[in-house]
Amino acid sequence: MDAIGFNGPVLKALSDEPDGPQLTVWTPPKEAPPRYPELFQSDAFVLNEAGDEVTCPQGEKTKTSYPDSKQHGRVYQFSTKQCRDCPLRAQCQAPGNRQGRRVSKNAFAAQYRAAQQRATTEEYKQIRKQHPAIERKLNELVRWHDGRRVRYRGRPRVRSAVPVTRRRRQLQTHRPPSVGCAQHAARMTCGQRQRCSVPQTLCEKSF
Numbered sequence: 144m145d146a147i148g149f150n151g152p153v154l155k156a157l158s159d160e161p162d163g164p165q166l167t168v169w170t171p172p173k174e175a176p177p178r179y180p181e182l183f184q185s186d187a188f189v190l191n192e193a194g195d196e197v198t199c200p201q202g203e204k205t206k207t208s209y210p211d212s213k214q215h216g217r218v219y220q221f222s223t224k225q226c227r228d229c230p231l232r233a234q235c236q237a238p239g240n241r242q243g244r245r246v247s248k249n250a251f252a253a254q255y256r257a258a259q260q261r262a263t264t265e266e267y268k269q270i271r272k273q274h275p276a277i278e279r280k281l282n283e284l285v286r287w288h289d290g291r292r293v294r295y296r297g298r299p300r301v302r303s304a305v306p307v308t309r310r311r312r313q314l315q316t317h318r319p320p321s322v323g324c325a326q327h328a329a330r331m332t333c334g335q336r337q338r339c340s341v342p343q344t345l346c347e348k349s350f
Contacts, residue, residue: 144168144169144170145170145171145274145278146170146171146173147170148168148170149170149171149172149173149255149258151215151249151250151251151254151255152215152251153168154168154170154251154254154255154257154258155251155254158254158257159254167261168258168261169261169262169266169267169270169271170258170262171262171271172255172258172259172262179237181234182234182235182236182237183199183200183231183234183235185246185247185248185249187199187200188200188219188246188248190248195208197219197246197248199221199231199235199244199246200231200234200235201229201230201231201235203221203225203226203229205219205220205221205222205225206219207219207220207221207222208220211247211249215249215250215251216247216248216249216250216251216252217247217248217250218245218246218247218248219245219246219247219248220243220244220245221243221244221245221246222243223241223242223243224243225243226242226243226244
């Protein structure tokens with residue numbers, strides 16, 4: 144899967160849902176460098192087992208939170224009073240920020256960590272080498288064979304439509320020539336006629 148698969152809900156649905164396909168998803172991770180790398184990052188704030196309270200490195204706690212903009216987790220807000228006289232403030236708050244610290248906790252952090260870990264393995268490197276060839280074929284099916292649409296209704300028929308289209312394309316690509324052209328017979332395909340030295344007018348029945 145390409146980088147679009149590095150998405151928390153997608154990773155969870157494909158890998159961890161009990162009713163899902165239980166797949167191992169190999170996708171390139173998207174690196175998002177922190178805005179202030181010198182400050183405490185989200186991992187330094189401990190979320191309790193109930194998932195409703197966060198503890199900062201100084202030991203202050205907060206339950207005040209709201210959903211993040213993508214609905215992928217919650218943002219926990221510490222009060223100004225908690226952060227005003229904190230001895231670790233210089234390591235936690237950006238210069239000039241007078242408000243309390245806000246910390247984002249992603250609900251799909253485990254799925255992201257697993258995908259990032261798989262991306263460091265040798266097996267991942269081998270899979271990525273095969274990826275361009277697969278993407279080219281998928282692009283061909285979508286662009287030239289109406290791969291985004293089907294003629295049928297109902298999931299069972301829709302599931303059967305894509306394999307049928309793929310098999311039809313394979314037969315078109317690898318069919319032998321219909322006339323006795325020695326050059327085309329050696330190729331066993333006429334899909335390269337633009338680069339063929341035999342004039343099309345002399346071998347038009349092969350196409």
